[in-house]
Amino acid sequence: MTERNYHMxxxxxxxxxxxxxxxxxxxxxGSHSMRNGEFLRKIPDISQKVLTQQLNELVNDKIVQKITxxxxxxxxxxxxxxxxxxxxKVLIDMSVWGEHHADKxxxxxxxxxxxxxxxxxxxxxxxxxxxxxxxxxx
Numbered sequence: 001m002t003e004r005n006y007h008m009x010x011x012x013x014x015x016x017x018x019x020x021x022x023x024x025x026x027x028x029x030g031s032h033s034m035r036n037g038e039f040l041r042k043i044p045d046i047s048q049k050v051l052t053q054q055l056n057e058l059v060n061d062k063i064v065q066k067i068t069x070x071x072x073x074x075x076x077x078x079x080x081x082x083x084x085x086x087x088x089k090v091l092i093d094m095s096v097w098g099e100h101h102a103d104k105x106x107x108x109x110x111x112x113x114x115x116x117x118x119x120x121x122x123x124x125x126x127x128x129x130x131x132x133x134x135x136x137x138x
Contacts, residue, residue, distance in 0.1 A: 013090070016058075016061045016063060016087075017087065017090075017091070019054050019057065020050075020054075021043060021046050021050060021051070021054050022054050022057075022058065023091065024043055025039065025043070025051075025054060025055065025058065025064075026058075026063070026064075026080070026084065026087065026091060027091070028042055028043075029064065029078060029079060029080045029084070030080070030088065032079075033067070033077045033078060033079035034077065034078055034079075035075070035076065035077055035078075036048075036051070036052075036076060036078075039051055039055075039078075055078055058084070059078075062081055062083050062084075063080065063081060063083055063084040063087065064078050064079065064080060064081065064084055065078070065079055065080075065081050066078055067079065102114070
């Protein structure tokens with residue numbers, strides 16, 4: 001087994017969710033399990049190679065489970081594990097913080113924008129609007 005040593009627990013958390021597409025993958029999985037082709041349609045800029053790599057990393061970290069169904073054609077679905085579902089609050093809080101920080105940077109004259117508010121797909125589907133509004137107000 002490989003030994004991994006981190007400076008602090010936050011480093012481990014960040015290493016699990018670090019990756020250009022992992023946050024978007026996790027947001028999409030927040031609502032339901034998905035097949036490979038669904039990811040490619042929902043995230044058109046991701047390559048098959050990178051998608052496979054990032055999904056495998058999430059599977060190895062026990063955040064996502066890969067379910068292979070027997071038969072032809074091959075049917076594989078990905079879904080969040082209980083450990084992956086436990087990241088939900090962390091991801092929402094990080095997203096809310098990012099919005100607040102972007103507002104401050106924009107107020108200082110920088111031009112910060114988001115190509116998608118897709119992380120909210122995670123919150124809209126599984127979090128009551130009142131709870132999201134409360135987090136945004138904090």
